[in-house]
Amino acid sequence: MAVTASMVKELRDRTGLGMMECKKALNDANGDIDLAIEEMRKSSGMKAAKKAGRTAADGVVSTKVADDGSYGVVVEVNSETDFVARDAGFLAFVAQVVDKAFATKATDVAELMNGELESAREALVQKIGENISVRRSLVVSAEDGVVDSYVHSNNRIAVLVALKGGDAELARDVAMHVAAVNPRVAKSADMPDEEIVKEREIFTAQAAESGKPAEIIEKMIEGRIRKFLSENSLVDQAFVKEPELTVGKLLKNSNADIQSFIRFEVGEGIEKEEVDFAAEVAAQLKG
Numbered sequence: 001m002a003v004t005a006s007m008v009k010e011l012r013d014r015t016g017l018g019m020m021e022c023k024k025a026l027n028d029a030n031g032d033i034d035l036a037i038e039e040m041r042k043s044s045g046m047k048a049a050k051k052a053g054r055t056a057a058d059g060v061v062s063t064k065v066a067d068d069g070s071y072g073v074v075v076e077v078n079s080e081t082d083f084v085a086r087d088a089g090f091l092a093f094v095a096q097v098v099d100k101a102f103a104t105k106a107t108d109v110a111e112l113m114n115g116e117l118e119s120a121r122e123a124l125v126q127k128i129g130e131n132i133s134v135r136r137s138l139v140v141s142a143e144d145g146v147v148d149s150y151v152h153s154n155n156r157i158a159v160l161v162a163l164k165g166g167d168a169e170l171a172r173d174v175a176m177h178v179a180a181v182n183p184r185v186a187k188s189a190d191m192p193d194e195e196i197v198k199e200r201e202i203f204t205a206q207a208a209e210s211g212k213p214a215e216i217i218e219k220m221i222e223g224r225i226r227k228f229l230s231e232n233s234l235v236d237q238a239f240v241k242e243p244e245l246t247v248g249k250l251l252k253n254s255n256a257d258i259q260s261f262i263r264f265e266v267g268e269g270i271e272k273e274e275v276d277f278a279a280e281v282a283a284q285l286k287g
Contacts, residue, residue, distance in 0.1 A: 001030050001031030001032075002031070003023060003026040003027055003031050007026055007031060007033060008022050008023050008026060010033060011025065011026060011033055011036055011037070014033070014037065015037060015040060017040065021040070022036075025037075025039060025040050038198070038202065041202045041205075041206070042201070042202050042205035042206065058078065058079050058080060058081050058082050058084070058085045058266065058267065059076065059077050059078035059079045059085050059132075059135075059266050059267070060076075060077060060085050060090075060091070060094055060155040060156065060266065061074060061075065061076045061077075061151065061155060061156065061157065061158035061264045061265070061266055062074070062075055062077070062094050062095070062097075062098045062151065062155070062158065063075075063098070063149040063151055063158050063160060064098045064099070064101070064102040065147055065148055065149050065160075066102075066147070069142065069145075069146035069147050069148060069168055069171075070141065070142060070146075070147065071105070071139060071140060071141040071142065071147055072139070072140050072147040072148070072149050072160045073098065073101045073102045073105070073137060073138065073139050073140075073160075074137070074138055074140075074149070074158050074159075074160050074262055074264050075094070075097050075098055075101050075134065075136065075137045075138075075264075076134075076135040076136050076137075076264050076266060077090075077093070077094045077097055077132065077133070077134050077135065078132065078133050078134075078135050078266070078267070079128075079130055079131075079132050080130045080131055081130065084128055084130050084132075085155070087128065089124060089127065089128065090124065090128065090132065093120060093121065093124050093132070096117060096120060097112070097117065097134055097137075100112060100117055101137045101139075105139050106137060107137055107138055107139060109134050109135070109136065109137060112134065112137055113134055117134075121133075121134070136264070138160075138262050138264075140160040140161070140162045140260055140261070140262055141162065142162040142163065142164070142259060143164065143259065144164055144165070145162060145163045145164040145165055145166065145256070145259060146162070146163055146166060146167060146168055146170075146171050147160060147161065147162045147163075147171060148160075148161060148168040148169075148171035148172040148175060149161070149172070149175055150172055150175035150176045150178075150179050152179055155266075156265060156266040157179045157263070157264070157265050157266075158179075158263070158264045159175040159176075159178045159179045159261060159262065159263045159264075160175065160261065160262045161174045161175040161178065161258070161260075161261045162258075162259040162260045162261070163251070163256045163257065163258060163259060164256060164257045164258075164259050165254065165255050165256035165257060166251065166254045166255070166256030167254075170250075170251070170254050170256060173239075173241065173250075174234075174247060174250075174251070174258070174261070175261070176240070176241075177234075177237070177239055177240045177241070177247060178234065178261050178263050179263065180240050181237055181240060182263060183232055183233060183234040183237055184232040184233075185232060185233055185234065186233070186234045186235065186258045186260065186261060187233055187234070187235050187236075187258070188229035188230065188233040188236065190233070191229060191232065191233070196225065196228075196229075199224075199225060199228050200221060200225060203220075203221045203224045203225065204217075204221055207220045207221055207224075234247050234248075234258060234261065235247050235248030235251070235258060236248060
């Protein structure tokens with residue numbers, strides 16, 4: 001695959017390393033950015049790369065939780081611009097989507113949108129002149145516990161948390177923590193084996209360059225794996241409102257435990273084509 005300037009820029013943004021080093025890594029990885037990052041971490045000891053922040057969609061996320069705390073829903077509705085995401089008509093449509101998702105517990109978007117809701121979306125597109133889409137809808141339920149939510153003030157991050165035991169206030173506090181820190185799993189045992197294997201390969205390659213004896217290297221690797229798991233597991237993280245407590249200790253103090261959580265961030269995982277307007281204008285003038 002031909003390596004483009006935009007690919008080099010993305011790799012540089014995600015790693016903080018030099019342009020020529022990024023270009024070489026991309027060439028070696030045949031244009032695969034994630035593979036290039038993995039190999040760069042092995043060879044240079046680079047820390048985990050920044051998460052890709054390029055988003056193709058604007059919009060909002062929203063939640064609704066049952067009065068008895070038995071379940072909640074979270075949805076993401078996309079627009080093309082932030083301007084439309086703040087429009088009263090758009091937000092009213094989002095409320096309709098949340099209400100139907102809550103009433104039906106539908107997680108299939110096609111099923112959710114079937115009928116009047118799709119007609120409402122089409123009418124709004126005609127009125128606003130921007131594409132609007134319902135991207136996803138999920139449900140979280142609690143067994144012998146409680147569900148609550150947190151939506152950040154910009155309506156771009158929303159979290160649902162289900163606890164066993166505890167109360168709504170505690171679930172909301174944990175949801176706020178998840179919104180701020182973005183843990184990958186609830187507990188270290190939940191981390192997928194393939195992710196641990198990949199991290200172990202990277203740490204092994206880094207430690208091998210230290211020149212230390214094999215038994216010391218093995219201890220170094222195990223220590224780094226433990227640190228990786230604790231940094232990315234919700235219950236092992238320092239609670240954002242009381243850093244002297246871990247989230248696990250916070251829950252234990254209330255005789256509660258985490259059942260599950262869902263975190264939505266607007267546009268995560270969708271790439272947006274970035275246009276260099278100056279280059280575009282220059283090209284048009286040349287033409």
